[in-house]
Amino acid sequence: MSVSIRQIHPVFVGEVSGIDIARPLSRDEVAAVEAGMDRYAVLLFRDQKVTDEQQMAFSLNFGVLEDTRGGNITKPEDRRLPVGMGDVSNLGRDGQPMDRASRQRLFNLGNMLWHSDSSFRAIPAKYSLLSARVVNPVGGNTEFADMRAAYDALDDKTKREVQDLICSHSQIFSRGILGFTDFTDAERVKWAPVRQRLVRKHPRTGRLSLYLSAHAGGIEGWPVPEARAFLRDLTEHATQRKFVYAHAWRPHDLVMWDNRVTMHRARRYDHTQVRDMRRTTLTNEVSSLEQAP
Numbered sequence: 001m002s003v004s005i006r007q008i009h010p011v012f013v014g015e016v017s018g019i020d021i022a023r024p025l026s027r028d029e030v031a032a033v034e035a036g037m038d039r040y041a042v043l044l045f046r047d048q049k050v051t052d053e054q055q056m057a058f059s060l061n062f063g064v065l066e067d068t069r070g071g072n073i074t075k076p077e078d079r080r081l082p083v084g085m086g087d088v089s090n091l092g093r094d095g096q097p098m099d100r101a102s103r104q105r106l107f108n109l110g111n112m113l114w115h116s117d118s119s120f121r122a123i124p125a126k127y128s129l130l131s132a133r134v135v136n137p138v139g140g141n142t143e144f145a146d147m148r149a150a151y152d153a154l155d156d157k158t159k160r161e162v163q164d165l166i167c168s169h170s171q172i173f174s175r176g177i178l179g180f181t182d183f184t185d186a187e188r189v190k191w192a193p194v195r196q197r198l199v200r201k202h203p204r205t206g207r208l209s210l211y212l213s214a215h216a217g218g219i220e221g222w223p224v225p226e227a228r229a230f231l232r233d234l235t236e237h238a239t240q241r242k243f244v245y246a247h248a249w250r251p252h253d254l255v256m257w258d259n260r261v262t263m264h265r266a267r268r269y270d271h272t273q274v275r276d277m278r279r280t281t282l283t284n285e286v287s288s289l290e291q292a293p
């Protein structure tokens with residue numbers, strides 16, 4: 001069986017068939033998936049019943065796992081999943097949906113804002129891979145937006161204006177948008193803003209893209225309200241429906257996306273029922289500052 005990819009959205013997103021990601025991949029299969037990522041930025045693999053170990057092994061074909069520590073407010077003793085797995089569920093360690101007022105749950109609601117994973121880290125994410133183990137019966141789509149198409153559609157004046165801007169990103173900014181502001185002093189230190197380019201160049205394809213995220217709360221050299229108004233305008237432009245794919249999850253879907261060239265957000269679901277989604281994340285290994293156009 002050979003890998004084939006069918007585009008399922010007018011500007012990006014491919015559905016992959018002819019591959020079993022629970023098994024070790026051949027070099028040709030890895031190359032086909034990488035080429036698909038370069039072209040489509042988001043790949044969907046249906047019916048992939050994987051364990052955490054298999055998901056991590058598959059992910060490692062495409063880079064180095066991010067050290068996910070420090071990305072969340074969850075205490076190590078409250079973690080549900082092994083090291084290397086990101087918990088994007090609504091479940092506590094007891095396997096039950098978290099209380100509505102749970103601090104962890106309210107923090108995680110930041111995932112409903114358009115963002116790029118780990119843009120709040122000095123070295124941000126390359127690919128994320130999200131596996132649907134238990135799908136919530138109500139809502140819970142994940143939406144993706146193509147930041148290459150969004151960049152291409154800017155007028156020339158705006159392209160020149162954004163070309164060399166540097167933004168500051170922090171989880172404090174994104175959570176603050178939702179009114180989540182009760183951070184500890186240690187969290188404020190841990191999530192001090194980091195610098196990211198607003199326009200970056202993909203290392204393999206050379207395509208330029210907007211690097212936006214809810215974590216972006218400022219532009220160097222700009223007054224804060226003006227920067228935030230501009231970032232909001234750009235985000236509105238970049239998330240027009242023509243650039244957006246909405247993924248309705250089926251059990252055992254795995255979706256893999258390139259955070260360097262896309263944004264995504266989770267949509268509402270029934271918080272009293274289980275949603276078990278598990279993420280592996282690959283580090284970009286270098287700063288976006290090193291990916292200038």
Ligand SMILES: [Fe+2]
Pocket residue numbers: 111115116117264
């Ligand atoms: Fe995310």
